[in-house]
Amino acid sequence: MHTPLTITRELNVKILILGLLSAWALNAQAELKVVTTTTTLENLVQEIGQDKVDVSSLTKSNQDPHFVEAKPSYMVKLRQADLLVSVGLDLEVGWIGNVQRGAKNPTLLKGSKGFFAAGDHIEAIDIPEGKLDRAEGDVHPLGNPHFHLDPIKTISVVEALAIKLGELDSANAEFYQRRAADYAKTLKEKMKDWESRITKSQVNNVITYHKSLSYFLRRFDLDVVASIEPKPGIPPTAKHIISLIKLVKQKNVKCILNENYFETTAGERIKGVTQASLQIVPVEVQTDYFDLIESLVTAVENCGKGV
Numbered sequence: 391m392h393t394p395l396t397i398t399r400e401l402n403v404k405i406l407i408l409g410l411l412s413a414w415a416l417n418a419q420a421e422l423k424v425v426t427t428t429t430t431l432e433n434l435v436q437e438i439g440q441d442k443v444d445v446s447s448l449t450k451s452n453q454d455p456h457f458v459e460a461k462p463s464y465m466v467k468l469r470q471a472d473l474l475v476s477v478g479l480d481l482e483v484g485w486i487g488n489v490q491r492g493a494k495n496p497t498l499l500k501g502s503k504g505f506f507a508a509g510d511h512i513e514a515i516d517i518p519e520g521k522l523d524r525a526e527g528d529v530h531p532l533g534n535p536h537f538h539l540d541p542i543k544t545i546s547v548v549e550a551l552a553i554k555l556g557e558l559d560s561a562n563a564e565f566y567q568r569r570a571a572d573y574a575k576t577l578k579e580k581m582k583d584w585e586s587r588i589t590k591s592q593v594n595n596v597i598t599y600h601k602s603l604s605y606f607l608r609r610f611d612l613d614v615v616a617s618i619e620p621k622p623g624i625p626p627t628a629k630h631i632i633s634l635i636k637l638v639k640q641k642n643v644k645c646i647l648n649e650n651y652f653e654t655t656a657g658e659r660i661k662g663v664t665q666a667s668l669q670i671v672p673v674e675v676q677t678d679y680f681d682l683i684e685s686l687v688t689a690v691e692n693c694g695k696g697v
């Protein structure tokens with residue numbers, strides 16, 4: 391039987407549920423739907439946007455973002471998105487155009503307000519000079535697009551991302567700005583530790599597989615002696631490996647950094663007959679950006695210790 395007291399209680403519960411539901415609905419509406427091409431960009435958007443964004447990456451952390459199959463599921467994801475965040479500098483040139491066209495969401499096309507290319511906000515290195523030739527391999531004509539492994543360049547990306555999120559969601563523009571500023575401060579702070587550890591490691595030069603680590607190595611004053619792939623996108627020949635072995639001995643290279651989405655047989659062969667240590671390193675975020683750079687710094691330290 392309903393006493394007046396239970397009626398009030400029931401009513402209160404109903405009001406509470408209604409309140410929660412409408413708060414949830416408001417919140418759901420306010421969320422910006424962001425799709426990124428890499429897990430690194432996904433993590434950066436998440437750090438700035440927190441609960442105000444719903445972000446997911448098209449590729450996985452151990453996937454080579456140069457070569458990706460334009461899956462229909464990617465197009466479905468983009469159809470519902472407010473913002474597409476890409477690396478740019480033509481890194482995704484082989485596949486992202488098909489995904490964008492297939493999504494039939496014009497706001498995410500290049501030049502529209504729902505499109506962001508991180509590469510537009512940094513100064514690129516390794517811009518090839520003169521006429522490009524297919525024989526030069528899969529070169530990046532706009533410059534090296536792997537800038538995200540330089541924490542200082544990443545700060546520029548984070549700041550530009552905060553502005554973009556604020557443009558699409560002006561109610562939270564200040565929040566995004568504040569988050570980006572805090573993030574930049576923490577990253578700069580952490581840089582001191584990374585820099586001193588790399589100096590202490592006494593590693594001065596390294597070999598990498600692809601030019602994915604160029605910006606990282608440049609930032610931390612490490613020389614790149616050579617790449618395992620003779621030309622971008624072209625696997626090493628036996629002759630090239632022999633020349634690398636010679637170089638490693640000659641220049642006393644202690645460190646082979648082999649990006650985890652490339653094969654390691656060549657690296658293992660070089661390691662087997664030289665003093666160099668072979669480190670398989672991540673290129674994209676697995677947990678968060680700090681952990682990614684931490685893994686690279688630890689890999690250099692391990693080379694120094696001969697691990």
Ligand SMILES: [Zn+2]
Pocket residue numbers: 456530535536600601602
């Ligand atoms: Zn590349």
